[in-house]
Amino acid sequence: MEELKKKGIRLTLDAEKLIEEKKIPDEELLQLEKKFITIEDVSLILKKKEEAASEELSYQAQKVSEIKESEPSPIESSISDEPSPSMQEEKPTHAVSGLPSFHPLAKEYSAKIEIREKLDVTGNSRTKGEVEDFVAYFRNRFERLSAMLRAYPGKYTEADLSSMKSLLQQKVRVIVFVSEIRTTKNGNLMLEVEDLTGNFKVILSQKDERVFENAKKIVRDDTIAIEGKVLEAFIIAEDFEWPDIPLAREPKESPHDLAAVYLSDLHFGSRHFLDEYFNRFVEWINGKSANPELAGRVKYIFVAGDLVDGIGIYPEQEKDLVVSDIFKQYSMFSDFVDQLPDYIEVIVSPGNHDAVRRAEPMPALPDEVFRGDVIKVGSPSVVSIDGFEHLFYHGTSADSWISTLSNLNYNHPEKVMEECLKRRHLSPMFGGNAIVPEKLDYMVIERVPDIVHFGHVHKNGYSNYRGTLIINSGTFQDTTDFQQKQGHVPTPAKVPLYEFKGKRLRTLDFTR
Numbered sequence: 001m002e003e004l005k006k007k008g009i010r011l012t013l014d015a016e017k018l019i020e021e022k023k024i025p026d027e028e029l030l031q032l033e034k035k036f037i038t039i040e041d042v043s044l045i046l047k048k049k050e051e052a053a054s055e056e057l058s059y060q061a062q063k064v065s066e067i068k069e070s071e072p073s074p075i076e077s078s079i080s081d082e083p084s085p086s087m088q089e090e091k092p093t094h095a096v097s098g099l100p101s102f103h104p105l106a107k108e109y110s111a112k113i114e115i116r117e118k119l120d121v122t123g124n125s126r127t128k129g130e131v132e133d134f135v136a137y138f139r140n141r142f143e144r145l146s147a148m149l150r151a152y153p154g155k156y157t158e159a160d161l162s163s164m165k166s167l168l169q170q171k172v173r174v175i176v177f178v179s180e181i182r183t184t185k186n187g188n189l190m191l192e193v194e195d196l197t198g199n200f201k202v203i204l205s206q207k208d209e210r211v212f213e214n215a216k217k218i219v220r221d222d223t224i225a226i227e228g229k230v231l232e233a234f235i236i237a238e239d240f241e242w243p244d245i246p247l248a249r250e251p252k253e254s255p256h257d258l259a260a261v262y263l264s265d266l267h268f269g270s271r272h273f274l275d276e277y278f279n280r281f282v283e284w285i286n287g288k289s290a291n292p293e294l295a296g297r298v299k300y301i302f303v304a305g306d307l308v309d310g311i312g313i314y315p316e317q318e319k320d321l322v323v324s325d326i327f328k329q330y331s332m333f334s335d336f337v338d339q340l341p342d343y344i345e346v347i348v349s350p351g352n353h354d355a356v357r358r359a360e361p362m363p364a365l366p367d368e369v370f371r372g373d374v375i376k377v378g379s380p381s382v383v384s385i386d387g388f389e390h391l392f393y394h395g396t397s398a399d400s401w402i403s404t405l406s407n408l409n410y411n412h413p414e415k416v417m418e419e420c421l422k423r424r425h426l427s428p429m430f431g432g433n434a435i436v437p438e439k440l441d442y443m444v445i446e447r448v449p450d451i452v453h454f455g456h457v458h459k460n461g462y463s464n465y466r467g468t469l470i471i472n473s474g475t476f477q478d479t480t481d482f483q484q485k486q487g488h489v490p491t492p493a494k495v496p497l498y499e500f501k502g503k504r505l506r507t508l509d510f511t512r
């Protein structure tokens with residue numbers, strides 16, 4: 001490798017190891033014409049050599065197959081806001097001597113993955129961040145959320161805010177954007193609202209306890225429908241609603257008994273990364289356990305962001321790092337992917353610790369930081385998996401949600417996602433969470449998901465909201481001092497697994 005070093009070409013540790021092991025000459029590596037050589041590049045050279053020798057590569061046949069259309073229906077027909085009773089924690093059977101042979105069912109089926117590319121900012125970012133981009137961004141959001149509200153007509157006729165003066169004493173329905181929220185000296189709520197025609201004020205009186213309690217959850221920049229009586233200076237609201245997801249949907253069926261594993265917040269490179277527990281998971285997924293049947297049904301692994309710990313993410317982070325080179329951190333993630341059975345499809349979306357722009361929506365991780373045999377999507381992104389519509393989002397907005405609404409906290413991240421689904425928006429409060437004003441607001445929840453997968457708060461949390469399964473997948477990182485100060489209570493090494501046919505969510509505990 002002398003020649004490479006002379007030319008200033010860098011190598012990942014695992015690439016260097018493999019080059020030495022396989023005795024690949026410098027000339028072959030120089031032909032790559034790359035400044036940074038990863039294990040994938042080396043593997044590619046080896047693969048080509050094998051092909052030349054006419055050896056068949058079995059995994060080629062198992063490449064991603066994208067299905068054309070999936071049935072638009074949910075996971076459960078039952079309308080329940082309670083977590084499914086089958087979400088109990090389980091201790092996976094660990095490696096023992098005299099292991100049974102491993103015949104994974106998931107190897108028998110090809111993957112069915114369809115990425116909804118129009119709902120993913122990856123490759124679609126067009127903004128310059130100028131004033132007109134912000135105008136277009138808010139307009140796009142308002143128009144799409146208004147259309148959702150309009151799909152279910154209210155009691156009264158809809159009116160524009162510009163026509164309020166001509167509708168005095170009448171009862172109307174208005175669809176508005178909330179620009180400000182205040183408490184009046186009488187203790188009522190006063191909203192400053194606007195639509196595309198003008199602005200007005202709305203009073204929500206504390207005399208109606210049910211509506212008032214609900215109204216305390218209205219946040220700045222919410223889009224809502226309000227019904228009430230028009231007075232000279234304001235509307236006295238009788239009721240209001242968020243766009244929300246529908247209550248009733250057809251049940252979704254899966255013909256194959258396959259399963260998916262939901263991961264997030266691995267934080268490779270962190271001093272607090274829990275190797276021992278993670279290695280147990282890797283052994284388990286490879287069928288090295290007394291009862292490998294369940295592991296053998298895992299066809300998909302999703303990672304909803306924070307694959308690595310990154311660098312310079314928070315003050316004095318270097319104290320928490322064992323690997324402070326971002327490329328090496330991603331190479332640790334690639335090593336993990338390499339250890340997975342070939343028949344498993346891995347889908348990754350980025351988080352705030354990853355090497356993409358910090359503001360949302362975040363595009364997929366670029367090939368320059370790592371390649372690996374994975375499918376990369378943005379955050380948020382929408383992907384149909386075996387006909388089940390998945391919404392992947394890192395969950396960065398959870399911080400601003402939790403600091404804004406008193407009913408939310410870090411111990412129940414699933415409640416945060418319920419608020420998002422209710423609003424059909426992942427991060428409505430502008431300024432609470434950094435947002436890039438794209439012409440299409442990618443944070444709008446356009447399609448009703450069957451499963452929402454998110455992370456970021458490092459705490460497992462699940463719920464079934466109007467038939468949509470919410471999964472927060474915890475972490476494989478132990479508590480850092482920073483998290484302790486922030487009030488985080490992580491639940492590391494607890495891995496959610498969902499069985500599509502049986503519609504069962506389990507949590508596998510790798511700490512035991």
Ligand SMILES: [Fe+2]
Pocket residue numbers: 265267306351353456457458
């Ligand atoms: Fe994280």
Ligand SMILES: [Fe+2]
Pocket residue numbers: 305306351352353394396455456457
């Ligand atoms: Fe995060």
